[in-house]
Amino acid sequence: MYYERVFKALQEQKIRYAVAGGVALVLHGVVRFTADLDLIVDLEQENLSRFVRAMQDLGYRPRNPVKAQALIDPQNRASWKRDKGMVVFSFATQASSMELVDVFIEEVLPFMEIQKELFMVTAKGISIPVLSLKHLKQLKKVSNRPQDLADIEALEAMERGEDIP
DSSP states (O other): OHHHHHHHHHHHTTOOEEEEHHHHHHHHTOOOOOOSEEEEEOOOHHHHHHHHHHHHHTTEEESSSSOGGGGGOHHHHHHHHHHHOOOEEEEEESSOTTOEEEEESSOSSOHHHHHHTOEEEEETTEEEEEOOHHHHHHHHHHHOOHHHHHHHHHHHHHHHTOOOO
């Protein structure tokens, strides 16, 4: 699975990030299909520069017709959100459009808050920082799409020790 390559590269480059979305649910124990990898990356410029380099080194390119380095500029991100309604910047490989990595372009939740409560998962010697259940539910509430609401129900059922709907 491509996630392993991405997590390994991010760990090696000491990039501050957290796994969000469907993969975060799976890492917390909710059985759910997801194809893309959603990441919240600390938007501090040097961290984001290392992230972009790591993605490029792995063969990822932006899905949109912009240069990957454009993600580093906060004015670009603000413009994309304002003018295009963009929420995430998507990276994909030429080899497979299924290998999709989405990065939030703004702090929906402050990264410093997220970082304090990360849920750490170790797999194949790779430390994977995952949003805490609390922050994952907050992010899902902000998104408020039908799948997000179903994910919140599944997380809350899991927390109560019930069968997940």
